[in-house]
Amino acid sequence: MAMYALGLSVLQEEISYEKTQVKQVAYADDLTGAGKITELRKWWALLKENGPTIGYTPNTTKSILIVKPEHYENGVQLFSDSGVIVTKDGQRHLGAVIGTEECKAKYVEEKVSELVKEVGVLSGMAKTEPHAAYSAFTHGL
Incomplete structure (x- = not known):
């Protein structure tokens, strides 16, 4: 750098x-x-x-x-x-978006959708591995 x-x-x-x-x-x-x-x-x-x-x-x-x-x-x-x-x-x-309101909304929608998918995977993991899921959530997500 x-x-x-x-x-x-x-x-x-x-x-x-x-x-x-x-x-x-x-x-x-x-x-x-x-x-x-x-x-x-x-x-x-x-x-x-x-x-x-x-x-x-x-x-x-x-x-x-x-x-x-x-x-x-x-x-x-x-x-x-x-x-x-x-x-x-x-x-x-x-890491952000510059542009029209529509472009910004689409970007946020994609990010939120990705986050929802990742939380869904973690919640499935949490049923059998709660500590690993918590650790992944706090340190990775």
């Missing part, structure tokens, strides 16, 4: 807010930027240009631009040659 942080700090200077008007944050080897679409396009170009010189290669297949519905066409047009996925619905990001 520390090495990623050191390496990315150099890159973040090259793609800084002063140069692109994009607010950014880095976690391990992930970068996130937020701002106007035209500024994000500049930020992406600087990232693609400067990243490889320090060993950071952006993965376009995992790069997603989340835009408001009224900016979707502009986002698709500006990022058409980049390989970046453009969505107006939303996407999971660092």
Whole structure:
């Protein structure tokens, strides 16, 4: 983690807010930027240009631009040659979701459904192995 942080700090200077008007944050080897679409396009170009010189290669297949519905066409047009996925619905990001209310509701519904299924398995286990089920619940679930 520390090495990623050191390496990315150099890159973040090259793609800084002063140069692109994009607010950014880095976690391990992930970068996130937020701002106007035209500024994000500049930020992406600087990232693609400067990243490889320090060993950071952006993965376009995992790069997603989340835009408001009224900016979707502009986002698709500006990022058409980049390989970046453009969505107006939303996407999971660092364990949460960013996007429309429908996207958020679907995400929560899936998470709750998964939790209900796991509790069902644990409750079946608890009939014969109550301590193991309790331990799995408190330490794993």
